[in-house]
Amino acid sequence: MAVTIKDIAKYAGVSVTTVSRALNGYPDVSEETREKIKKIAEELNYSPNSIARGLVTNKTHTVGLVVSELIKPGAYHPFFLEILAGIKAGLRKDKYDLILYTVDPTSQDVTPYEKLCNDRKVDGAIVEGLKLSDPYIEEIKNTEIPTVLIDIPILNDKVGYVSSDNVQAAFEATSYLIKLGHKNIGFINGHNDAAVSFERLEGYKKALYKNNIPYKDEYVVFDDFTQDGGYNCFRKMIFENPEITAVFHASDLMAIGSLKAAQDLGMQVPDDISIVGFDDIELSSLITPGLTTIRQENYKIGYMAARHLVSIIKGEKPRHIIIPHRLIIRQSAKKI
Amino acid sequence: MAVTIKDIAKYAGVSVTTVSRALNGYPDVSEETREKIKKIAEELNYSPNSIARGLVTNKTHTVGLVVSELIKPGAYHPFFLEILAGIKAGLRKDKYDLILYTVDPTSQDVTPYEKLCNDRKVDGAIVEGLKLSDPYIEEIKNTEIPTVLIDIPILNDKVGYVSSDNVQAAFEATSYLIKLGHKNIGFINGHNDAAVSFERLEGYKKALYKNNIPYKDEYVVFDDFTQDGGYNCFRKMIFENPEITAVFHASDLMAIGSLKAAQDLGMQVPDDISIVGFDDIELSSLITPGLTTIRQENYKIGYMAARHLVSIIKGEKPRHIIIPHRLIIRQSAKKI
DNA sequence: AGATGTTACCAAAACGTTTCGGATGCATTT
DNA sequence: AAATGCATCCGAAACGTTTTGGTAACATCT
Numbered sequence: 001m002a003v004t005i006k007d008i009a010k011y012a013g014v015s016v017t018t019v020s021r022a023l024n025g026y027p028d029v030s031e032e033t034r035e036k037i038k039k040i041a042e043e044l045n046y047s048p049n050s051i052a053r054g055l056v057t058n059k060t061h062t063v064g065l066v067v068s069e070l071i072k073p074g075a076y077h078p079f080f081l082e083i084l085a086g087i088k089a090g091l092r093k094d095k096y097d098l099i100l101y102t103v104d105p106t107s108q109d110v111t112p113y114e115k116l117c118n119d120r121k122v123d124g125a126i127v128e129g130l131k132l133s134d135p136y137i138e139e140i141k142n143t144e145i146p147t148v149l150i151d152i153p154i155l156n157d158k159v160g161y162v163s164s165d166n167v168q169a170a171f172e173a174t175s176y177l178i179k180l181g182h183k184n185i186g187f188i189n190g191h192n193d194a195a196v197s198f199e200r201l202e203g204y205k206k207a208l209y210k211n212n213i214p215y216k217d218e219y220v221v222f223d224d225f226t227q228d229g230g231y232n233c234f235r236k237m238i239f240e241n242p243e244i245t246a247v248f249h250a251s252d253l254m255a256i257g258s259l260k261a262a263q264d265l266g267m268q269v270p271d272d273i274s275i276v277g278f279d280d281i282e283l284s285s286l287i288t289p290g291l292t293t294i295r296q297e298n299y300k301i302g303y304m305a306a307r308h309l310v311s312i313i314k315g316e317k318p319r320h321i322i323i324p325h326r327l328i329i330r331q332s333a334k335k336i
Numbered sequence: 337m338a339v340t341i342k343d344i345a346k347y348a349g350v351s352v353t354t355v356s357r358a359l360n361g362y363p364d365v366s367e368e369t370r371e372k373i374k375k376i377a378e379e380l381n382y383s384p385n386s387i388a389r390g391l392v393t394n395k396t397h398t399v400g401l402v403v404s405e406l407i408k409p410g411a412y413h414p415f416f417l418e419i420l421a422g423i424k425a426g427l428r429k430d431k432y433d434l435i436l437y438t439v440d441p442t443s444q445d446v447t448p449y450e451k452l453c454n455d456r457k458v459d460g461a462i463v464e465g466l467k468l469s470d471p472y473i474e475e476i477k478n479t480e481i482p483t484v485l486i487d488i489p490i491l492n493d494k495v496g497y498v499s500s501d502n503v504q505a506a507f508e509a510t511s512y513l514i515k516l517g518h519k520n521i522g523f524i525n526g527h528n529d530a531a532v533s534f535e536r537l538e539g540y541k542k543a544l545y546k547n548n549i550p551y552k553d554e555y556v557v558f559d560d561f562t563q564d565g566g567y568n569c570f571r572k573m574i575f576e577n578p579e580i581t582a583v584f585h586a587s588d589l590m591a592i593g594s595l596k597a598a599q600d601l602g603m604q605v606p607d608d609i610s611i612v613g614f615d616d617i618e619l620s621s622l623i624t625p626g627l628t629t630i631r632q633e634n635y636k637i638g639y640m641a642a643r644h645l646v647s648i649i650k651g652e653k654p655r656h657i658i659i660p661h662r663l664i665i666r667q668s669a670k671k672i
Numbered sequence: 673a674g675a676t677g678t679t680a681c682c683a684a685a686a687c688g689t690t691t692c693g694g695a696t697g698c699a700t701t702t
Numbered sequence: 703a704a705a706t707g708c709a710t711c712c713g714a715a716a717c718g719t720t721t722t723g724g725t726a727a728c729a730t731c732t
Contacts, residue, residue, distance in 0.1 A: 002454065004718055015682045020720060030680060051390045051457050052718030055687045060387065062435070062456075070424070075618070076417045085407050088438045097456060099398070099435045102424045118338065120398075120433060121387050256622075282411070283619060286592075340688055351712045356690060364710060388688030391717045 003044045011040050023048070054121065063091065063309060064117055064125035066101040068134065075226060077129065078253060078281045079298045083150065086302025087126060094310050096123070105134060113139040124313045126150065126305050131193040146312040148305045152195050153320065160318030162305045166196045169294045169325045170203025173248050173276050176292075176327060178211045181336045182246035182274060185213075187220045188233045188258065190250040197222065200250050200278070225250065230257025238265065238273075245336055246274035252281045252293055259287070259332070274333035290330030297323050339380045347376050359384070390457060399427065399645060400453055400461035402437040404470065411562060413465065414589060414617045415634045419486065422638025423462060430646050432459070441470060449475040460649045462486065462641050467529040482648040484641045488531050489656065496654030498641045502532045505630045505661045506539025509584050509612050512628075512663060514547045517672045518582035518610060521549075523556045524569045524594065526586040533558065536586050536614070561586065566593025574601065574609075581672055582610035588617045588629055595623070595668070610669035626666030633659050 005023075009016045014033060022029045022037040029037075040046075054060045065087060070077050091098055101116060113136045117125055124146030130136055132152070140147055141154055149161040177185050187204045190197040201220065208215050221237060223229035230249060234257065238244060249255040255277030262269050269275055269289055277284060280295035301323045312318050341359075345352045350369060358365045358373040365373075376382075390396045401423060406413050427434055437452060449472045453461055460482030466472055468488070476483055477490055485497040513521050523540045526533040537556065544551050557573060559565035566585060570593065574580060585591035591613030598605050605611055605625055613620060616631035637659045648654050 002718095006718075016719080017682055017684095017721085018680085021681090024720085028680060033680080047451055047455055049391075049457070049718050050455055051387055051396065052687090053720075054387045055385075055391055055689090055718080056720045058687080070417070071421050076421070081406070081412045081417060084436075085412070085438070088406070088436070097435055097437075099433055100420075100424070101433075102421075115383055119383055119386055121385070283622065286619065287622070288624075338688095342688075352689080353691080353712055353714095354710085357711090360690085366710060369710085385688050388717090389690075391688080391719090392690045394717080 002049070003046045004049065005046075007044060008037060008040050008046060011044070012037050058121075059123055060121045061095065062097045062099055062120070062122050063306075063313075064099050064101055064120065064122040066103055066113075066116065066125055066127050066136075068103050068105060068129040068131070070102045070129075075253070078251075079279060079296070080128075082298035083128060083302035083305075086299040086304075087306045088302075089299075090303040090306025091310070096306075096310065103136075105131070110135065114143060114145065117145050124148075124309045126309055127152070131191075132195060133193050146309060148309040148312065148318075150301060150305055155318060155320060158312060158318060160308055160312060160320065162301055162308060162321040162323060163196070164294075164296050164301070164325045165322050166199035167203040167206065169278070169296075169327075170200035170248070171207045172203075172325075172327050173278070173294050174204045174207035175211070176329075177246045177248060177274060177276060177333060178207060178213065180246070180274065180333060183213055184241070184244045184246070185219065186237050186241065186244045186247040188230055188237070188247055188249045188254050189220060189222050190225045190254075192222055194225075197250060204248060219244065223254070225253055227253045227257040227260070230254030231261045232257075234258035234261040235265070238262075238267075244273070246276070246333065248276045248278075250278050252277035252279040252284045252291060255291055255293065255332070256283065256287065259291070270332050270334040274336075276333050280328050284328075285330070289332045292330045292333040293328050295326045295328045297325065338385070339382045340385065341382075343380060344373060344376050344382060347380070348373050394457075395459055396457045397431065398433045398435055398456070398458050399642075399649075400435050400437055400456065400458040402439055402449075402452065402461055402463050402472075404439050404441060404465040404467070406438045406465075411589070414587075415615060415632070416464075418634035419464060419638035419641075422635040422640075423642045424638075425635075426639040426642025427646070432642075432646065439472070441467070446471065450479060450481065453481050460484075460645045462645055463488070467527075468531060469529050482645060484645040484648065484654075486637060486641055491654060491656060494648060494654060496644055496648060496656065498637055498644060498657040498659060499532070500630075500632050500637070500661045501658050502535035503539040503542065505614070505632075505663075506536040506584070507543045508539075508661075508663050509614070509630050510540045510543035511547070512665075513582045513584060513610060513612060513669060514543060514549065516582070516610065516669060519549055520577070520580045520582070521555065522573050522577065522580045522583040524566055524573070524583055524585045524590050525556060525558050526561045526590075528558055530561075533586060540584060555580065559590070561589055563589045563593040563596070566590030567597045568593075570594035570597040571601070574598075574603075580609070582612070582669065584612045584614075586614050588613035588615040588620045588627060591627055591629065591668070592619065592623065595627070606668050606670040610672075612669050616664050620664075621666070625668045628666045628669045629664050631662045631664045633661070 005016050005019050009019045019037055022034045126148050128150040147159045151163045205215055221233045223233050255275050258275055262273055267273050277291045277293035280293045284291035284293050304321050308321055341352050341355050345355045355373055358370045462484050464486040480494055483495045487499045541551055557569045559569050591611050594611055598609055603609050613627045613629035616629045620627035620629050640657050644657055
């Protein structure tokens with residue numbers, strides 16, 4: 001049916017070897033025959049069978065994107081699209097295709113990571129949204145498959161990762177609140193099944209320490225990154241520690257949850273309480289008051305993850321790549 | 337390196353043919369040897385090389401998802417994730433893998449649709465977000481590749497589509513406004529490069545006609561589906577037709593744009609003007625006032641698209657599949 | 673003149689499966 | 703006893719490439 005390299009060979013009166021080598025730019029074919037072959041290939045609308053090629057080269061020019069929690073309980077992954085768009089852009093140059101795996105941690109049949117990748121013979125994979133407790137983590141620590149993780153610090157011979165500088169970002173956000181005059185600053189953190197939670201806590205502590213504000217355990221709570229999580233944590237925190245005047249959050253969704261909770265408690269934001277988030281999702285600029293937050297360059301995170309994966313596949317050494325963040329000042333935090 | 341069917345054959349003392357047939361459930365192998373082979377395969381951690389299999393069967397068990405405008409100018413596709421999640425769920429049962437193509441209409445090298453699919457040898461494809469003017473449309477009308485379109489009505493031997501009943505949905509939304517007592521109802525429609533725009537206009541007209549309200553051309557404007565589009569259209573429409581008391585929109589983003597515009601013009605929603613959207617994106621329930629809108633079951637649209645594609649691949653006849661919608665009543669429209 | 677190098681080409685193997693067309697041995701039917 | 707049927711197995715071809723290890727013809731160097 002489809003035209004193969006054999007057809008071209010017949011047409012051109014040469015061997016399949018020569019066709020292959022001509023089309024792939026090998027030097028041992030005369031310019032004359034190369035041109036002839038190229039022309040015929042063009043005319044016959046030939047396009048190489050990537051399956052057959054993959055069988056012999058053992059390369060598919062395909063990478064996997066494995067994402068956990070595409071659908072978080074109650075909400076869709078808030079910035080997956082941005083990461084995805086970045087990944088696609090990063091892959092475009094080298095013409096890698098992307099095959100999407102969504103893993104559901106609650107599902108029964110958890111295909112092991114290596115099997116997942118090997119079955120489809122991907123050349124490498126980008127991994128996003130894994131919890132620290134996910135069994136994939138252990139597997140990836142020792143894998144030979146070129147892998148780039150997003151927001152999970154694992155580094156070995158074939159595995160690198162990209163993330164924001166979460167310590168620094170949390171440091172800046174907290175410092176900003178301190179600069180506004182706040183001293184009793186709560187921190188509604190993400191669950192401690194995420195690497196970023198530890199880093200952000202460290203940044204928060206660092207800012208307090210640097211400004212000689214004593215750290216209090218009761219000012220820090222953990223929950224999942226959702227709006228409901230923020231809502232509940234805020235109520236509890238304010239109820240138990242009414243002296244708090246500002247709350248930093250490990251996600252915008254949680255910050256928005258706090259915002260709602262504050263409103264429901266009859267508090268004005270930012271007059272009665274200052275709120276700062278993390279992520280800068282689209283919604284954060286649309287709500288009132290606009291949410292002061294840390295912008296993560298998710299598109300760029302995806303883009304660099306893809307670029308780095310390609311470089312690992314090509315044999316370069318994996319690294320940790322840090323993507324710059326930025327404090328976005330809106331109206332949800334103010335001076336006291 | 338990896339264990340192949342040959343290794344198993346050697347271990348089991350049978351031919352590769354028998355191993356293949358045993359593993360694939362053919363009847364002409366005794367239960368005894370089948371069990372033996374299965375056990376060995378298990379022990380050796382064998383997993384079949386899908387590339388090699390694909391080469392001979394000419395099937396890859398992979399489908400493509402081609403999506404245009406993943407990143408619309410200024411905004412990310414508002415409900416792509418829901419569709420995607422639905423597609424993945426629909427594919428899971430039959431273990432099809434998903435490879436993601438994002439096509440950028442403004443890009444130079446637009447790979448033809450058939451080439452896109454043939455190069456990677458996908459068994460079929462789901463297509464979303466195409467404009468009517470996209471060259472892919474013509475190609476798909478005559479393609480032999482099993483294809484399911486979302487929101488684009490093309491039907492042939494191998495091509496089906498799924499969508500909401502846009503006529504009926506627009507009819508219901510408009511009828512609802514009429515029931516609330518509105519007579520001068522504007523319609524901010526999407527650009528007429530989208531099939532749904534025509535259908536929604538038809539539904540809008542139908543509702544007016546049924547209620548003996550004369551249709552006025554100046555009450556209907558077209559723009560892209562974005563927030564900015566809504567914002568600008570609303571200002572213009574209200575300025576030129578101040579008697580309008582309600583506006584129906586072809587997307588929630590546009591409705592939200594109108595909301596902003598109304599606020600900027602000092603109008604109260606819903607007291608001075610009623611607003612109705614289309615889509616029910618997440619944001620619509622979070623803003624104040626909550627947006628009355630038509631909910632599209634995007635997850636289900638994706639799910640059914642996937643299921644239908646699989647059935648077409650298996651030889652069944654393509655159809656038009658209609659996914660139910662629902663009028664979601666919130667606070668942005670009220671009785672006059 | 674012989675050795676060496678260079679250029680342009682090719683036959684055949686290999687990749688790991690599936691599948692086609694038997695083949696073998698045994699039991700059953702005529 | 704021959705023919706038939708059945709259950710179980712297998713050899714080899716095929717899928718469309720890339721790659722290995724050549725060869726042949728000619729030019730250049732010693």
